[in-house]
Amino acid sequence: MLEKFHLFPEQASTVAPRVDALFYFLIAVSVFFVLLIAGLILYFMVKYRRRRPDERGSALHGSLALEVVWTAIPFAIALVAFFWGASIYAALQRPPDDALEVHVVGKQWMWKMQHMEGRREINTLHVPVHQPIKLTMTSEDVIHSFYVPAFRIKQDVLPGRYTSAWFEATQPGEYHLFCTEYCGTLHSGMIGKVIAMDQAAFGAWLGGTEGDATVPVAEAGERIFADLGCPSCHRPDALARGPSLDGLAGREVRLADGAAVVADDDYLRESILYPRAKVVAGYEPLMPLYQGLISEEQVLQLVRYIKSLAPEPDREGAGELRPRSAR
Amino acid sequence: MDIVERRPDYLNADYGVRSWLLTTDHKRIALLYLVSITVMFVIGGLFAAAIRLELLTPRGDVVQADTYNKLFTMHGIVMIFFFLIPSIPAVLGNFLLPMMIGARDLAFPRLNLLSWYVYLVGALFTLWAMITGGVDTGWTFYTPYSTAAATTKVIPTAVGVFITGFSSILTGLNFIVTVHTMRAPGLTWFRLPLFVWAHYAMSLIAILGTPVLTITIALVGLERLLHLGIFDPALGGDPLLFQHLFWFYSHPAVYIMILPAMGVISEVVTCFSRKRIFGYAFIASSSLLIAFLGFLVWGHHMYVSGQSMYAGLVFSFLSFAVAMPSAVKVFNWTATLYKGSIAWDSPMLYALGFIGLFTLGGLTGIYLAALGLDVHVHDTYFVVAHFHYIMVGGAIMGYLGGLHFWWPKITGRMYPEGLAKVAGIIVFLGFNLTFFPQFILGYLGMPRRYHVYPDEFQVLNVLSTAGTSILGFGYLLPLLYLTWSLRYGPKAAANPWGAAGLEWQTPSPPPTENFSETPRVIHEAYDYEHEITIRPQEGVEVPVG
Numbered sequence: 001m002l003e004k005f006h007l008f009p010e011q012a013s014t015v016a017p018r019v020d021a022l023f024y025f026l027i028a029v030s031v032f033f034v035l036l037i038a039g040l041i042l043y044f045m046v047k048y049r050r051r052r053p054d055e056r057g058s059a060l061h062g063s064l065a066l067e068v069v070w071t072a073i074p075f076a077i078a079l080v081a082f083f084w085g086a087s088i089y090a091a092l093q094r095p096p097d098d099a100l101e102v103h104v105v106g107k108q109w110m111w112k113m114q115h116m117e118g119r120r121e122i123n124t125l126h127v128p129v130h131q132p133i134k135l136t137m138t139s140e141d142v143i144h145s146f147y148v149p150a151f152r153i154k155q156d157v158l159p160g161r162y163t164s165a166w167f168e169a170t171q172p173g174e175y176h177l178f179c180t181e182y183c184g185t186l187h188s189g190m191i192g193k194v195i196a197m198d199q200a201a202f203g204a205w206l207g208g209t210e211g212d213a214t215v216p217v218a219e220a221g222e223r224i225f226a227d228l229g230c231p232s233c234h235r236p237d238a239l240a241r242g243p244s245l246d247g248l249a250g251r252e253v254r255l256a257d258g259a260a261v262v263a264d265d266d267y268l269r270e271s272i273l274y275p276r277a278k279v280v281a282g283y284e285p286l287m288p289l290y291q292g293l294i295s296e297e298q299v300l301q302l303v304r305y306i307k308s309l310a311p312e313p314d315r316e317g318a319g320e321l322r323p324r325s326a327r
Numbered sequence: 328m329d330i331v332e333r334r335p336d337y338l339n340a341d342y343g344v345r346s347w348l349l350t351t352d353h354k355r356i357a358l359l360y361l362v363s364i365t366v367m368f369v370i371g372g373l374f375a376a377a378i379r380l381e382l383l384t385p386r387g388d389v390v391q392a393d394t395y396n397k398l399f400t401m402h403g404i405v406m407i408f409f410f411l412i413p414s415i416p417a418v419l420g421n422f423l424l425p426m427m428i429g430a431r432d433l434a435f436p437r438l439n440l441l442s443w444y445v446y447l448v449g450a451l452f453t454l455w456a457m458i459t460g461g462v463d464t465g466w467t468f469y470t471p472y473s474t475a476a477a478t479t480k481v482i483p484t485a486v487g488v489f490i491t492g493f494s495s496i497l498t499g500l501n502f503i504v505t506v507h508t509m510r511a512p513g514l515t516w517f518r519l520p521l522f523v524w525a526h527y528a529m530s531l532i533a534i535l536g537t538p539v540l541t542i543t544i545a546l547v548g549l550e551r552l553l554h555l556g557i558f559d560p561a562l563g564g565d566p567l568l569f570q571h572l573f574w575f576y577s578h579p580a581v582y583i584m585i586l587p588a589m590g591v592i593s594e595v596v597t598c599f600s601r602k603r604i605f606g607y608a609f610i611a612s613s614s615l616l617i618a619f620l621g622f623l624v625w626g627h628h629m630y631v632s633g634q635s636m637y638a639g640l641v642f643s644f645l646s647f648a649v650a651m652p653s654a655v656k657v658f659n660w661t662a663t664l665y666k667g668s669i670a671w672d673s674p675m676l677y678a679l680g681f682i683g684l685f686t687l688g689g690l691t692g693i694y695l696a697a698l699g700l701d702v703h704v705h706d707t708y709f710v711v712a713h714f715h716y717i718m719v720g721g722a723i724m725g726y727l728g729g730l731h732f733w734w735p736k737i738t739g740r741m742y743p744e745g746l747a748k749v750a751g752i753i754v755f756l757g758f759n760l761t762f763f764p765q766f767i768l769g770y771l772g773m774p775r776r777y778h779v780y781p782d783e784f785q786v787l788n789v790l791s792t793a794g795t796s797i798l799g800f801g802y803l804l805p806l807l808y809l810t811w812s813l814r815y816g817p818k819a820a821a822n823p824w825g826a827a828g829l830e831w832q833t834p835s836p837p838p839t840e841n842f843s844e845t846p847r848v849i850h851e852a853y854d855y856e857h858e859i860t861i862r863p864q865e866g867v868e869v870p871v872g
Contacts, residue, residue, distance in 0.1 A: 008770070008771070019699055019700055019702075019703050022699060023700055023770070026690075026693060026694050029693075030690040030691070030693075033686060034686055037661055037683065037686050038686075040664070041661060044661070044664035044665055045664065045671065048600075048665070048666060048669045049669055050669055050670045051668075055668040056601045056855050057600050057603075057855060058666040058667070059603070059856050060602075060605070060665070060666055061603035061604065061607065062605060062606050066606075067606055067655065067659075070655065070658040071655055075651055078648075078651065079647070081697050082643055082647050082696070084699070085696070085697030085698040085699045085700055086640055086698050088698065088699020089636070089639065089640075089702065090636070142471055142472040142476050143469055147774065149703070150772075152702065153702065154631050154703065154705060156631050156632050156633055158560070158567075159560045160560025160566070176772060178777075179774070180774040180775070182396075182465045182472070183472060184396070184472060184477070185393050185396065185463075186392060188776070189392075191781075
């Protein structure tokens with residue numbers, strides 16, 4: 001029991017030292033105020049202890065100056081902590097552009113990871129150090145939460161949409177992965193490991209096969225795209241009944257009701273599973289629902305495939321997605 | 328000042344079960360609540376003991392996973408809805424509010440009795456749900472787990488909580504109308520005891536916030552029953568909608584739990600310093616400010632939920648803001664001690680313990696308000712430690728301190744003071760041993776609601792469980808000696824502490840009508856300079872009018 005006893009978690013990511021620095025600052029603030037208040041209380045209790053049963057206290061009962069001071073100083077400290085915390089949080093929301101993507105699907109009570117090159121893992125995630133990793137995550141059932149204490153990252157994983165988190169591991173090692181949103185019977189069993197490796201070792205690991213054939217995710221997505229009959233409508237010629245998907249990912253889309261949305265991962269997922277939710281302007285709501293016909297992993301593979309489709313060379317500039325008839 | 332002959336008081340005014348179960352006397356209703364919430368506290372405490380027993384070892388060797396999940400759920404539901412939220416308002420508030428303003432009862436005495444019956448029905452319903460299988464969703468009932476996946480008694484429990492919410496709303500309504508319409512002549516708003524201000528602010532939260540919980544819990548039940556698709560994405564719903572609705576009430580709910588305790592502290596600190604409270608207007612207005620700001624911060628429970636980053640920024644800023652009025656209170660209470668005449672009686676020890684523990688607990692709220700830091704500690708034992716510091720180290724110590732302070736008034740008996748001091752110290756030490764290690768566990772990364780855990784967390788868990796046994800013993804002592812005092816305690820004078828306040832101008836225990844004549848108030852609150860005449864041999868007299 002005692003050999004493994006720690007008082008503080010290790011720092012294994014680029015953001016961990018930033019989080020810990022804010023933590024230490026707040027500990028210093030807390031120690032100061034707790035000692036101040038406890039010290040004053042104990043001191044006053046003793047110094048002003050009632051000496052006679054009929055003794056009463058002084059008439060002093062207010063000071064505007066003090067009220068201002070002891071409101072202003074805590075508020076100033078609070079502002080520092082607010083901006084500091086907000087800055088770390090903003091960094092946590094913005095993965096670097098060169099982040100490697102990993103798909104994570106949580107379900108009662110396991111984590112399924114999918115590397116883009118093809119390897120899959122359950123409850124374990126191998127990553128290279130000194131390389132930002134972006135997790136695109138969804139749940140098959142209830143809300144879970146992906147938490148790696150050593151990295152100081154956490155993100156709830158929801159059914160019906162994607163959430164994402166990113167980190168950059170700084171030292172090789174094995175780190176706890178915990179589900180940290182109560183999800184039923186084996187919530188405390190929905191744990192695993194993140195294994196950070198130096199880049200060479202990771203490359204070797206990634207190229208290896210274990211069990212399943214390791215088809216790159218975008219390729220798997222392309223196969224599903226074909227198998228499900230998608231090219232019959234999403235095609236480059238005049239027989240197309242659906243918008244072109246080339247270069248769609250990340251672009252703004254104008255919908256039939258006039259609204260404009262960005263074609264992010266959530267949009268792509270929703271458009272596959274519930275196509276009537278957002279119909280593109282100039283197209284009929286003809287697309288069948290794929291909800292119930294494909295798994296969340298397959299949707300992620302399709303999304304990855306669609307993101308790999310570069311815009312056609314003859315369409316200049318990004319522009320909006322327009323129906324064939326308007327060209 | 329021994330009372331030689333029996334005079335009529337509210338306890339002996341009438342006898343028999345019917346005179347208690349059909350009473351409309353606010354003082355008797357307070358005692359009805361005292362008994363019921365004590366029973367619920369024991370039940371909630373037994374759940375806690377079972378949890379901590381299981382967590383002595385990293386393996387699941389005391390109960391099965393499903394049982395454990397029910398234990399922490401039911402511990403939370405019982406303690407929050409059936410103990411903490413009613414505790415001070417329903418016991419001390421009911422008893423004292425009319426007396427503190429010179430009134431004979433609350434504005435709606437029969438509604439007051441109804442509040443208790445509603446509470447009782449809700450409690451019995453929930454207990455029945457627990458006995459016939461229990462619920463395992465966490466007290467937070469997150470969807471879609473609670474609406475689609477849980478196979479336990481979600482709907483019966485939801486009905487129990489739904490019903491009990493009305494008790495809180497009715498009490499809040501009663502208090503607000505009472506304070507507005509029934510103050511004695513001369514008792515202006517800024518002469519009100521701070522206990523009254525605190526309960527007024529709490530009542531505003533109760534009547535504005537509780538209906539949202541009521542509706543939300545009804546929607547959970549309806550979705551579970553009718554598969555409506557409000558919260559379940561598989562049916563087209565949004566699980567985050569539940570979280571927004573739930574926390575919209577449940578965050579202000581924590582202020583329902585703490586504001587009355589702060590009211591107690593104000594009363595106790597000023598009495599045992601025998602000095603006017605420092606910064607009266609600031610403490611009074613801070614209660615209102617906490618109530619207002621408390622409604623604007625709910626999203627700090629949702630920083631990693633998938634809520635927008637911009638919402639997170641707004642909620643974080645407001646969460647820092649809501650901490651400020653509480654800090655102002657702590658400083659004012661401490662300043663009250665300066666140049667006071669300080670007695671070390673047990674109510675004061677509880678109050679001072681509150682100030683220390685609330686300061687520590689409240690400061691850890693700052694850690695949680697800070698966005699980037701909360702990402703790491705959210706849903707870990709850090710949060711568990713934070714709220715137990717406030718709710719147990721704060722609210723329960725406030726409740727015990729208040730119970731001791733007004734015990735002579737309520738029962739006409741004194742309790743054994745030496746034993747009370749010892750019990751208070753045991754509670755303080757046991758509490759810290761139980762919950763301080765949990766801050767460390769949380770930062771290490773131990774998640775909440777974990778039935779089993781990695782080996783390296785065991786040492787701190789053992790310390791925490793050890794603390795629980797000491798804390799439990801500390802709570803057992805007042806249960807025993809306060810009960811003992813009912814029969815064997817020395818009879819209490821009208822004002823054994825030499826306190827200011829209209830409630831101390833009545834005999835202990837008071838007659839049913841509280842005051843034979845409506846008092847006139849001519850002094851400021853806690854005006855120890857002028858209001859109290861102290862004669863050491865004969866106790867204390869407070870001139871009226």
